[in-house]
Amino acid sequence: MRKVTIIGSGNIGLALAKGLVKSDEYQANNITLTRRVLQSLQEEKELGFDVSANNQEAIQGAEVIVLAILPQQIRKVMEEIRPALSPHQIVVSVASGVSCAHIKEVLGLDTIVVRAMPNTAIAIGQSMTCIATDNANTEEVAVVERLFETVGSVVVINEDLMTSATALCACGIAFFLRSIRAASQGGVEIGFHAHDALKMAIQTAKGAADLLLQTNNHPESEIDKVTSPKGCTIAGLNEMEHNGFSSAFIKGIKFSAKQAGGLYND
Numbered sequence: 688m689r690k691v692t693i694i695g696s697g698n699i700g701l702a703l704a705k706g707l708v709k710s711d712e713y714q715a716n717n718i719t720l721t722r723r724v725l726q727s728l729q730e731e732k733e734l735g736f737d738v739s740a741n742n743q744e745a746i747q748g749a750e751v752i753v754l755a756i757l758p759q760q761i762r763k764v765m766e767e768i769r770p771a772l773s774p775h776q777i778v779v780s781v782a783s784g785v786s787c788a789h790i791k792e793v794l795g796l797d798t799i800v801v802r803a804m805p806n807t808a809i810a811i812g813q814s815m816t817c818i819a820t821d822n823a824n825t826e827e828v829a830v831v832e833r834l835f836e837t838v839g840s841v842v843v844i845n846e847d848l849m850t851s852a853t854a855l856c857a858c859g860i861a862f863f864l865r866s867i868r869a870a871s872q873g874g875v876e877i878g879f880h881a882h883d884a885l886k887m888a889i890q891t892a893k894g895a896a897d898l899l900l901q902t903n904n905h906p907e908s909e910i911d912k913v914t915s916p917k918g919c920t921i922a923g924l925n926e927m928e929h930n931g932f933s934s935a936f937i938k939g940i941k942f943s944a945k946q947a948g949g950l951y952n953d
């Protein structure tokens with residue numbers, strides 16, 4: 688079984704670890720998780736993960752090393768692991784705004800580097816993950832593609848689109864979650880108890896996403912089927928647009944993309 692080390696067991700590192708095990712393609716004992724304070728990984732240790740506070744030891748024997756560290760902390764961690772890296776190991780960074788060139792500048796120009804941008808639905812095998820590289824060969828990219836395909840969908844993109852992918856997919860899941868919350872709040876105002884309103888909003892959002900996934904139709908063609916002439920749907924949609932719904936969403940994604948590019952302190 689392939690061995691994976693995840694350096695940085697915070698939100699996305701742990702979500703990845705859980706998703707990999709849930710997929711049945713990986714066993715917990717083939718995944719090493721690191722964190723500065725080992726006690727914080729007690730629960731993961733009990734689940735069978737190999738846990739460590741020593742990043743250099745943790746990467747020994749790993750085929751893939753995932754850097755799930757904040758952009759502001761990643762340079763220090765890379766400097767720490769550099770002496771322990773083996774040439775064949777694939778370094779996958781999920782850090783926002785940290786380029787392959789930045790990583791190779793610290794780890795060495797020959798290091799095999801692939802950037803990945805998943806989202807938190809990776810914990811349940813439903814991530815949209817974008818991957819990019821400037822030096823990994825086809826086989827090495829395929830290893831990373833397979834890893835992330837066990838926990839969702841993967842698109843290989845040019846590295847210059849990574850910050851855009853961050854905004855649309857990684858931050859994007861929060862934008863859709865907020866829209867579900869807003870829908871449920873509207874539901875409460877029109878008469879439902881909060882937990883019923885939330886359940887209704889969640890299933891309606893899931894239905895909308897599945898409809899597009901399964902039919903390959905454009906959202907507007909599905910919207911046209913809902914909007915009866917002079918009906919209540921077009922009235923609601925237009926009221927939302929008069930209040931800037933699409934514009935707010937687009938502006939939010941553009942602003943996130945701008946922020947995502949500037950998180951790494953050289």
Ligand SMILES: NC(=O)C1=CN([C@@H]2O[C@H](COP(=O)(O)OP(=O)(O)OC[C@H]3O[C@@H](n4cnc5c(N)ncnc54)[C@H](O)[C@@H]3O)[C@@H](O)[C@H]2O)C=CC1
Nearest residue numbers: 695696697698699721722723755756757758781782783857
């Ligand atoms: N949270 C998300 O949905 C996504 C985050 N990312 C990227 O993933 C990275 C991590 O983000 P989060 O998980 O949200 O942050 P986080 O703060 O939850 O996780 C970072 C983890 O790294 C650990 N850490 C710090 N220094 C360490 C060291 N020297 N050795 C071992 N562990 C150390 C911290 O204890 C923490 O648990 C960021 O670069 C972010 O841009 C990418 C995609 C999605």
Ligand SMILES: O=C(O)[C@@H]1CCC=N1
Nearest residue numbers: 783853854857858950
């Ligand atoms: O908010 C952030 O900076 C990270 C990167 C993408 C999702 N979470």
